[in-house]
Amino acid sequence: MLTKEQIARFLTEDPDGFMQAVAANPEAFSFDFAQYLDENDPISLRDTFDIGNITPFAGHSLGPVYKPAIEAIEAVYKLQREELHAGHFPETVAVGGNWFDCDIEPEAIRAAQAILGFADPAEFIFTQSGLSANLANLLDTFYKPTRKDWESGKTKICHLSTEFFSDQSVVHSVLKRGILNAANFGVFENATAPDANDLTIKLTPNAQGLYDSQSIIETVKRHASEIQVLHLSDLVFSTGQRLDIPYILRELKDVIEQHHIIVGLDLAHTVGNRTINLAEMGMVTYAVGCSYKHCSGTAGSSFGIYVNRNVDLNSYPPIQGWKAAESSKVFAEINGFNQAIMANNGARAFRTSNASPVALAPIQTYLKRMNAIGWDKLTAKSECLTRYMLALLKARLGARFELITPEDPKQRGATIVFRVKGLSKVSSVEEELKKPNALGQFELDVRPPNNIRVTAHYGYTSFVDIQKMVTKLEQVIVNVLVEEDVIAKTNFFQQAGAQKVVGNTPGITS
Incomplete structure (x- = not known):
């Protein structure tokens, strides 16, 4: 023993x-x-999860409630009751406050860094919005074909053919918006505007639904001059396969750089499941994830976004709100606007409105507790x-x-x-x-x-x-x-009996 x-x-x-x-x-x-x-x-953690009569083996879709997350939410409400508006500010950080910057809370960012491997804390923010909304924001920001691109045909988004429906829907929505913008600027005056379906390059798996790294590499190389964005899932939801993203990107490094291809990752089934090192994959422009699968958040709960600090956001300006400004300086400018205090790189440049500390408490609590274990x-x-x-x-x-x-x-x-x-x-x-x-x-x-x-x-x-x-x-x-065998046999005999009746009926042939 x-x-x-x-x-x-x-x-x-x-x-x-x-x-x-x-x-x-x-x-x-x-x-x-x-x-x-x-x-x-x-590592006995079972008691920290609220498990009912059904034992969960589908945490890849939705896990059970994480009890410390409930406690963290209650702590937010308690602080609001006791401190009211003061809970927004750094003076209350010792008691769980500073909600104004809850989306970049340092300990939670370090915990996210431990599983995602990004180099700079400014490259990640927690978001109140879910994966599809985040993907839509990022893809709409980085899909920016120029007139020259439209004329040369460098207008396509390449993705897995079995990518989750929502990702494909976002891709098609962004493509349709891009086509409309191009049409409004007269790009198609002498030609027919393309259909969004024509602007996708779908990577195909084998009969079991599995993808081959070499096939992905060869397809991207073959179509490199047509691709604006390469969007991949690290873990494929339908098969559980993990793509060898580091190898794929190493092999495509020269092609990606030569053709200025934006690379994005869907980490929906990676977060809380396996770690990834985004810093080592320097060519990844953006990444999205979610927290309601392996991190036991509630249905549709948020996670955050990653944006590479080296991306030139002057070429891809994001939508920004007051949260993209330096927190210590924005209140002095509250009645106006000062571009000089706005973030201009990484995910922090994508901050818009206040995130709810209640929305972020579950994922931040989960990541911090698990990171403490290792x-x-x-x-x-x-x-x-x-x-x-x-x-x-x-x-x-x-x-x-x-x-x-x-x-x-x-x-x-x-x-x-x-x-x-x-x-x-x-x-x-x-x-x-x-x-x-x-x-x-x-x-x-x-x-x-x-x-x-x-x-x-x-x-x-x-x-x-x-x-x-x-x-x-x-x-x-x-x-x-x-x-199933009984049903199959019953159907067989019923069909055989029906054929016999038809065959013996005058005037009817089988």
Whole structure:
């Protein structure tokens, strides 16, 4: 049996060693062993999450409530009750105030820096608006084809063909606005204005929905003279695949610089799941994310934006409000305007209106608490949970299990996407898992065509949870397969009977 010290080291430092120990233990997939791992887990955070009757395994869509976030929100209201307007200003920072700059609160920015790896604190701000609104703002700012670009055809946005609907909708909206602006300036006087669909270059995956780095690189190189913006997701929501963004951008460095291509990232499934180093990828212009997936925010809750400090914002002027001014100087200019005190680089140049401290409290609290533990330790535990769950799924589902997500940890995060051979009605699996029984109720989710998505979270998933969920999943899948087989056979005999009746009816031929 593993010692407490061994388990602590495995779960915080050594996922490879953990799985070697699992492989060597014939009882590793027993309930007792899972319980033993939980009892000796050095990062036991489950009690900090408010989990109801349904055990969550779909934190990639929406996680459970993080209790300290509620406490942080209550603290904001308490300060408002006691200090009223004074809560805005630096004098109240010691008691959680200084709301005027809550979107750039230093400790929270450092916590964001720990997972995103940006070089300068000015490159990131927390926002009250959600991912799609932030993406729309950034893309509308950086998609700026000149008349020369319209004449040469350098007007396109390149993105994954399976990108989330909202990202594609934003892309099309920005393209339509760009086309209209060009038309208003007479660009198409002697030609037909293009359709937004004609201005997208879609990167295509293989039959399983997975992307090949070399194929992406070759496509971008081939169309480089046409591309204004290259927009990629770090982690693909439908398959759990993590693109090798550092390699892709290294290989495209000369092309991106030569053709002045704007590079943007969607980090919706990265934030709170895996770390990324934006400073090492110096060619990334902007990035967006969200907090309601792996960071357990409420539905649609905000995160923030990243803008590279080296981007020339004189060429891409953002919409600014008074918050883009230096906080210590703006009140002296409150009845006028002074361009000299406005931020002119990084994300801080994109500040507009006051952000609500209530809106930002959950994500900032989550990041600060997790950063205090250490993302290296949290990632190691996540890997142990994910690999254990994957091994158990393989063992229990056997030849029926078809893994979609790449198994290599460098090519995925915590989300595992798979199919069950012979199973067509995957929605039944999601529904049946939520129904009460002795093992419990569990939530995972499904996506077309027949993908099942499941995530074990370092904060609130236990090894016993994995045991129970996979055991029930196996039972549910067997039952659904049997039901589908019965329905198929019934339909077959009904069709055969109908054909026989038709064939024996006078005047009717089959």
